[in-house]
Amino acid sequence: AQKITQTQPGMFVQEKEAVTLDCTYDTSDPSYGLFWYKQPSSGEMIFLIYQGSYDQQNATEGRYSLNFQKARKSANLVISASQLGDSAMYFCAMREGITGGGNKLTFGTGTQLKVEL
Amino acid sequence: DAMVIQNPRYQVTQFGKPVTLSCSQTLNHNVMYWYQQKSSQAPKLLFHYYDKDFNNEADTPDNFQSRRPNTSFCFLDIRSPGLGDAAMYLCATSRAAGDYYEQYFGPGTRLTVT
Numbered sequence: 001a002q003k004i005t006q007t008q009p010g011m012f013v014q015e016k017e018a019v020t021l022d023c024t025y026d027t028s029d030p031s032y033g034l035f036w037y038k039q040p041s042s043g044e045m046i047f048l049i050y051q052g053s054y055d056q057q058n059a060t061e062g063r064y065s066l067n068f069q070k071a072r073k074s075a076n077l078v079i080s081a082s083q084l085g086d087s088a089m090y091f092c093a094m095r096e097g098i099t100g101g102g103n104k105l106t107f108g109t110g111t112q113l114k115v116e117l
Numbered sequence: 118d119a120m121v122i123q124n125p126r127y128q129v130t131q132f133g134k135p136v137t138l139s140c141s142q143t144l145n146h147n148v149m150y151w152y153q154q155k156s157s158q159a160p161k162l163l164f165h166y167y168d169k170d171f172n173n174e175a176d177t178p179d180n181f182q183s184r185r186p187n188t189s190f191c192f193l194d195i196r197s198p199g200l201g202d203a204a205m206y207l208c209a210t211s212r213a214a215g216d217y218y219e220q221y222f223g224p225g226t227r228l229t230v231t
Contacts, residue, residue, distance in 0.1 A: 043205055045222035105220060107159035
């Protein structure tokens with residue numbers, strides 16, 4: 001069974017600073033995908049970034065980058081130049097294929113990020 | 118803009134009174150998912166549709182059912198809500214299975230059971 005671990009229940013960062021949110025995973029499947037989602041207090045899940053297990057380079061999307069260390073089974077999210085609007089819950093998730101088609105996302109327990117002035 | 122829409126955003130129902138949550142999408146995606154997210158917890162997949170094919174997670178209670186009358190719409194029916202079913206219900210869509218296909222989430226429906 002796949003497992004995602006996020007060990008930081010809460011994080012604080014000052015505006016304009018960079019912050020790293022940790023994520024480790026466990027799977028026996030050689031092919032997998034890792035996602036980061038942001039969930040503001042309004043509830044919607046916003047896709048941030050994706051890393052495939054065979055991708056040679058770390059994924060980047062604007063201020064978001066993924067520090068993918070395959071041997072360590074970690075996929076940490078780095079947010080550069082934090083903004084007040086980045087305050088939210090952040091979930092790391094792993095994709096697995098499921099019976100009947102589609103992809104199942106297994107989520108970690110999340111990290112609540114608070115950006116301070 | 119193409120999107121995933123959930124109605125209502127907030128739903129209050131009484132213990133044991135059937136309730137239906139609605140999801141629609143303009144993305145024309147093959148797959149639609151329903152997740153349950155209890156307070157301070159991660160979302161948990163209940164079931165999904167691949168086109169018209171329904172796929173239930175093994176640990177989803179029988180109290181939860183779903184319908185997908187067409188590509189655009191998907192409904193979550195809770196036959197006899199209990200207090201433990203109070204949660205945020207998230208609908209998501211994706212293209213057919215593949216390595217990358219991200220899931221697009223709706224804003225969620227927050228269900229309260231009184």
